[in-house]
Amino acid sequence: MNDIGAPNNVEHLLLSYYAMERLQDLVDQEVSTNGQVDLWPEHWDDAGAIVVWKCLDCDRLYLNAKSKKEDVVVYKIERKGIE
Secondary structure, three states: OOOOOOOOOOEEEEOOHHHHHHHHHHHHOOEOOOOOEOOOOOOHHHHOOEEEEEOOOOOOEEEEOOOOHHHOEEEOOOOOOOO
């Protein structure tokens, strides 16, 4: 897998509805009174986003919620489709 180029088809962000709401609140705090964004910091970690890498060959998912490589969880496909 290669996620060097940005954007790419390997790296994704997984956001719960709660995380999306939190992200919006964090971004709103950066908006000045005239409606312009003073800074555009990366709020993904503070919002609770999970970084997901998807292998384009085997479709395994590598999830990292804490930004440490030892915390990466790997999911292998069990089946396709819901029965």
